[in-house]
Amino acid sequence: MKNTFIPYENALSILEQHKADLPIESRNIEDCIGAYLAEDLIADRDFPPFDRVTMDGIAIAYEAFEKGIRTFPIESTAAAGNPQTGLKEPANCIEVMTGAIMPQNVDTVIRYEDLTIEGLEATINLDSLNYKQNVHFKGIDIAKETVIVESGKRMSSAEINIAAAVGKDYLQVHKMPKVIIFSTGDELVPVNETPKLHQIRRSNIYGIQATLKEWGVSADLLHLADDKQEMFRTISTALQEYDLFIFTGGVSKGKFDYLPEVLEELQVEKHFHKIQQRPGKPFWFGTNAEGKKIFALPGNPVSSFVCVYMYLKYWLEKSLGIKSEVFYVKLKNDIEFKPDLVYFLEAVIESKEDGTLVAEAIKGNGSGDFANLVKTDGFLILPQNKSQFFANNVYPFVPYRQKW
Numbered sequence: 001m002k003n004t005f006i007p008y009e010n011a012l013s014i015l016e017q018h019k020a021d022l023p024i025e026s027r028n029i030e031d032c033i034g035a036y037l038a039e040d041l042i043a044d045r046d047f048p049p050f051d052r053v054t055m056d057g058i059a060i061a062y063e064a065f066e067k068g069i070r071t072f073p074i075e076s077t078a079a080a081g082n083p084q085t086g087l088k089e090p091a092n093c094i095e096v097m098t099g100a101i102m103p104q105n106v107d108t109v110i111r112y113e114d115l116t117i118e119g120l121e122a123t124i125n126l127d128s129l130n131y132k133q134n135v136h137f138k139g140i141d142i143a144k145e146t147v148i149v150e151s152g153k154r155m156s157s158a159e160i161n162i163a164a165a166v167g168k169d170y171l172q173v174h175k176m177p178k179v180i181i182f183s184t185g186d187e188l189v190p191v192n193e194t195p196k197l198h199q200i201r202r203s204n205i206y207g208i209q210a211t212l213k214e215w216g217v218s219a220d221l222l223h224l225a226d227d228k229q230e231m232f233r234t235i236s237t238a239l240q241e242y243d244l245f246i247f248t249g250g251v252s253k254g255k256f257d258y259l260p261e262v263l264e265e266l267q268v269e270k271h272f273h274k275i276q277q278r279p280g281k282p283f284w285f286g287t288n289a290e291g292k293k294i295f296a297l298p299g300n301p302v303s304s305f306v307c308v309y310m311y312l313k314y315w316l317e318k319s320l321g322i323k324s325e326v327f328y329v330k331l332k333n334d335i336e337f338k339p340d341l342v343y344f345l346e347a348v349i350e351s352k353e354d355g356t357l358v359a360e361a362i363k364g365n366g367s368g369d370f371a372n373l374v375k376t377d378g379f380l381i382l383p384q385n386k387s388q389f390f391a392n393n394v395y396p397f398v399p400y401r402q403k404w
Helices: 008-017 062-066 157-165 204-214 228-238 259-265 301-320 370-375
Strands: 004-006 024-028 057-060 071-078 093-096 108-111 115-118 121-124 147-149 170-174 179-184 219-224 244-248 269-275 284-287 293-297 327-331 342-351 357-361 378-382 394-399
Touching: 004 008, 008 269, 008 284, 008 301, 057 062, 057 071, 147 157, 179 204, 179 228, 204 219, 204 244, 204 301, 219 228, 228 259, 244 301, 259 269, 259 284, 259 293, 293 301, 301 342, 301 370, 301 378, 301 394, 327 378, 342 370, 342 394, 357 394
Parallel strands: 004 269, 071 093, 179 219, 179 244, 244 293, 327 357
Antiparallel strands: 024 170, 057 093, 057 108, 071 121, 115 121, 269 284, 284 293, 327 394, 342 357, 342 378, 378 394
16 A cells, blocks of 8 residues: 555544554552543532531521521531531521531521630621521532543542542553554664764653653563564564554665564554654554554654654544644744645743743754754644744644643
């Protein structure tokens, strides 16, 4: 199948067609931080489940205050965690604690700071009250049977709180694919070695591994030398163990870029190779008959970084059933880009007082200038068929650094 230099949008469509059917597992709530829900979290009762006192003080029938009563005999005490009590005499009050169920026959709570208590009498030191003040009413937050957290949501401490509140000590979550990241090329040496003049350290794979970890996905690392037979043997073995493969380098037209040939020999079907974009043009994607997913990224650091955020993230979101979130920002500076390609341009984000996000494009020295990534916050997506992009125009932005 010939798929040379496909448009950016076509690549996204193909990735969605080949999203993974991630398995589901049951996991203890204590082990679910960072996991992706595979079920809705539904309120098993109203939130709050009863009319709840929100201030320490006394509860009265508002009608008694309206009639001019200011001093109320204390009839009883209602503490948090105790069964509901009730007021017997309309001119009396009940001493109440924060979190207690609101007693019957009372409707308004006055805090201690607005009272004088002497013996068993409480005097209200206010000229006016709000009817039903200081009460958190049953179901006002969430009604029973309401979906509070939808399937696909990544679990933060807030979602863990909700899961506990609805009685979920175990949760159905998506099991992440087993991932391996390969670096390729004889010019690469381990990070703990001092490279010779013609060598560089393996850095791409650590950045990709860290990115996946931020997304809740762990990954193993391995290196492939520029040896076709060795590549075949190593990848063939890995295909028996891993679900998702990420390669960096070896997918262009170089004499030693054996990876596409090796994958073809291993009966991995190529869905596309090369996208109409800069950087990251020679990105390769394919699958095999067992449903293993292969992302072969360009070797240049910025190119591989772009492809991880533009494509691997998109594929993962689609596999999890997550709607991709799009940020839009205003350009701060004019940009000219003449090639008829989608341009993923590094930019720094600034939040303005009027609430807008402004992106200042910072051009590096090509796709090998990974040092420029530490100066920027993400990538602008500048569309094809245009060569001039002007300040104050709005474009999509994909962040790789969270600043807000």
